[in-house]
Each structure stands twice: as structure tokens, then as C-alpha cells.
Amino acid sequence: MRTEAQGWTIVHQKRTQWLGEFDGVFLGERDGNWLAGRMFRGQSMHDGFDENGEWWYANQYAWKAEHEASRALHAVREYVRLSKEAAQCWDGIFEQRAGEAVDRHWANRVPLVGVADMSSLWVRPGLTGDIRSGTYMLPAVEAKYDLLKLMRAAYSVHEAFRDSEQCKTGSALHKTYEAAIGAAGPVRLSVAGDRFDLRYEGRYNDSDERWGRTWTRNPHPGRTTA
Template sequence: MSTIGSEGWTLVHQARQKHYDDRYYGHWLGTRDDGQWIIGRLYPGKSMDDGFRDGEWAYSKRFAGDPSTDNADAALTAYVEMAHNTFVWDRVFDQTVGEAIDLYWAGPEVPDAPKLAAGWAGAESPNPDRVVSSAGCSIAMPLHEAKFLLLHYLRRTELAAKAHLTKGVTVDRHGAVEKVRCATGPIRFEYGYNTYWLT
């Protein structure tokens, strides 16, 4: 991860490519330790490398407030929308950017940290005749990789978890993400109708 701008934004994702007019367009996604997120449009230019000028950019929109996970989710949505205007969107763009955010949240490799497996399983729904059987589990891997995978599971299964139906009963999305981000060893928690773990 690199830091850009005088305000110390950490660059989480950047996309730039050549358009039919032979100019390069793109934008970037960043965050700071205070939980703010930002999307910035790069300057149009003649190469892949001239989007920033002295570490600055052409335009930005910031997302600040509590909880910080909402800022990241709002920034992701706006970033994907901007991708159409900067000519970098493709069919896997949303997934790629979501993975970049999860990789940032998972943090760097921690020497001597335990190896853990990441997993999730659907819990019983309010309808006793319907049990969600979908599940995923990994082999034991370095902590930061397991955290990344569990954050990926959270993102991928968010709709199926139906957390809005268990508001106040389980952790919310911000709470789930924070549990994974702060994990230094095994954890287990309920998010909506799903159970997630590092073990």
C-alpha cells in the first residue's frame, strides 16, 4: 500500500487505461486511519503514470462518519459508478475492488501468528422447514490470509445472511468486519442468520 497526497491517504485501489481518444483516464480509492474513505478522479493524461500531479488528483469525493464500514461501502458504490465515467469498468470490477478493500482490512502478514482456517455456515432460517445448507471452509493458512478469506465470505454472503431481520440480535456488518479486522486468533460470531469463524 502506498500513501498519496498531503493528507496521507492510503491507496487501496487504482484503475487507469487508455481510451479511444488516445488519452488515459482513471480513478483511485483510498482511506485514512480515522475511518474516512475517498474516491479521486485522476487527471487525464498521455500515459499510465501521469494521473497524479505532485501527489494530487483532479477531483474527489469523501466519505466520513460512523461507522467507518459504512464509509467504505458507500465509497465502493461511488467508485464503481465512477468507473463508467473513467472508462475502466468491466464485469469483474466490483469484485476486484471489494477484494482490494478486504485485503486492506485483513492487514499485513503477522510473523509468528497462528495459522487458522476461515469458514461460514448458514443457520436455520425463521421458517423451520427451510435450512440454509450452503457453507464454506478453508484449510489452515497464515492469519492475514485467513482474515482476508473470511472478509471475502462476509461480502459474498451478505444478502443470504439477511442481517436486517436479526437487527439487535447479532452483530451488524460493521461489527462483523471489526471482529475480523481485530482478530489475533480464533473467533466465532453470528451475523444475521449465518455463523462465521476463524479456527
């Protein structure tokens, strides 16, 4: 499967076979603009794009009056719609996987090689006190990815996207997402009373087998376990 087409980074894609024919969809990003499209139908997993990287058709989201996070949201919604038209591409977790792919793409936009391990935290007010969700200590890029996933899951963020003023360039939501996507270290963000932190504090999960096998611990010298 391709990772790039016509200068667009392929953020997520799915191609499946149905009744002897292959069909597929893709989600792309270039310079903060987003694209949702259909691949060509064909006879294999590898002929969804032609030799020049062209696709069947696509809708582009490049409105400068809206910030990138809003453009990405519109593109994901269109991507989900297209997946339901393409043979066997949509399933019950398709939208979740597409959203996670966007968050992963954003988490990797700023190189974090050498940045100390971090944890993510989401604090929201409850009837009897603050409700806290978050992660153990993780490599910086993984913690940032989890921060973006926490933001995507938050009702406060969901409601902010329903406000057309918050979708505009220069809005508070725009600045929040810019700070999250551009983070190269600890950051504290707020959306409608919910707080989202990326921090050097936290505990490691010794039962996570990825440590020592895939990841090497890189704690910050000033790390606390609070």
C-alpha cells in the same frame, strides 16, 4: 502507480488508455475514512496524480455516525460509478476486484506475522441442515482475508447493510466488522443466524503449490483437522 496520495493509502486503482489519452480512478483510506476519486487525464500511466499527490476530484466518506464498513461500502459504490465515467476503466469484475482490495486492506491492518495458520468458515442454516463454506488451512493473513470475503458474499451481511440502524456506529454490524478487522487470532462472529469463524482447526491442501514456494506452514500446536 502510487500507493499513497496526500496521506491517503491507495487501496485500489485503475488507469487505462483510450484514444491516445489516459484516464483513471482510485479508492483510498485514511484513519477509517474512505475516498473515491478520479485521477487527472494525461499522457501516461504515471501522470494521474500531480507531483504533490493531488488528484482531479474525489468524494470523501467520513461520517462518524456510520461505522467504517458502511463508509467503505458507500465509497466502493461511488468508485464503481466513477469507473464507468472514466475511459475503459469499468469491466464486469471491477466491483468484485474493488471489494477484494478492501478486504485485503483490512486483513493486513493488524500485523499477523508469527500468528499460526488458520482456516475460515461460514455456516448458514439450510432446509436440510447447515450449509458450510470455507477454506483449507492458510497463513493467518490469508485466512483472515478469506473470512472477510465470505462475509462480503453473505446475503445476511448484504441485508444488514440495507438496515440503516445497522450502519450506525455502535450497531451489532459495527461490532462484528470491528472484531473481524481487528482479529489477531481465532474469532467467532454472527450476523442474522450466519456464523463466521476464523480458527486454528482444519486441513492443509497439499496440492496448493504456494506452500513451500511462497508460504511456510506454521500450524498451531493444538490444531485439529475437524
